[in-house]
Amino acid sequence: MNEEMKAEFDKYMNEQFAILEGHSSRIFLRMWNKYIELNQQEEKNGN
Incomplete structure (x- = not known):
């Protein structure tokens, strides 16, 4: 997984946790x- 994809995934997961x-x-x-x-x-x- 490249850095950009990883950053997107981390952002997505953080949003999910916030929800x-x-x-x-x-x-x-x-x-x-x-x-x-x-x-x-x-x-x-x-x-």
């Missing part, structure tokens, strides 16, 4: 936490 803070979104946060966990596990496994 979610105005709502009760435990489902999204649970999914997001799971996604982070899976990424960390993959890094540990060296994939």
